[in-house]
Amino acid sequence: MKNHFITIAAAVLISTAPYAFAASSTDLTVNGTITPLACSPTLSNSGLVNYGKISRQDLSVNKRTRLRDQTLDLNIQCNAPARFALMMHDNRDGSAVVNSEIYYGLNHDGSGNKVGLYSLNFDPATTVVDDLPQVFRTDSTTGGIAWSSSNSRSIPIGARSYLGFTDVAGSNAGPIAIQSLTSRVILETVISPSSELDLSTDVQLDGSATLDVVYL
Template identity: 60%
Template structure:
């Protein structure tokens, strides 16, 4: 009669010891506060204004491309710094195409997606400090690996890092930069008219935040 009780007691004790061994875990919080500070600026207060667009100028069954716009992006640092750029869509989920390089223009009164836009950096249209020629690079791994630096235009993304280097073919990421000035191409597309509720005025309501990521 006593044996089952003894066996049960041993099993409970073993379980209690196992729970006690796993009841704590260490957390480390690390980082680096640096005196470096970089300030990004956009020309025209960061406003791209297409004015009034008549619905009769929109394509019925396919997207309508709006005229290309240009915006000047500058980043000024208090000392040469390694940094990258990325952009967060403040209208996330409203772009017609689900991709990190497309940003939404908001929703119409019926909840339809109005359109999308993208922003493209061109190394040939970018000036860095006193460097004669600059090359673009990007990382889709949070800075662990970098694309071979070249002169190809790069669309800024929400998840990828975009940077510049003075070394063609480099795979080590951005160079230390104190001042960057780039003319960026902005391209917008309005959704097909058949997909929109245009019974009232429809506001293009794109909004995004550009971020400097210190490396």
């Protein structure tokens, strides 16, 4: 019984001195929305781009070599009109020879040298959205809080920026709701100078990235 009374007395003493101690707790709030909307992105050829064998003689010794551009067909189908944006996650993060959110790595050679980089470029001119006559792109570097003025210029898909689509030129309102989108995207690939690679054995181009649909 004595221990019981000591505990209560201590609690009373603390509560009567509100300015003597800092708060010992803080609040956590978790928000979010589960949406019935679902959008499925697909790339032609299962997203595989194969450059085959590249001779070291085709590479510049002291400069980076740009390989021929490749194209893929992007298709996004939603079960209902949805506001969304695109981002891309580099599964070979840190291996691109240029540190930028629009460049993705091709991994390393046997000696740990960076093999090169690539980007995936979206062109509104090759894009069809639902039954709209024209499509414009808009992007956000603030997680969808603010959007750039929409336009028809080509843009690489970034790892930290949202890429969205609208039917209004010069708009800062962000993406519109879309149910079906098809586009031809262009893959640009650059290889490091041969003098910076270990070519004593075969070097694999080993790029891997994940294209994400972000619901807004």
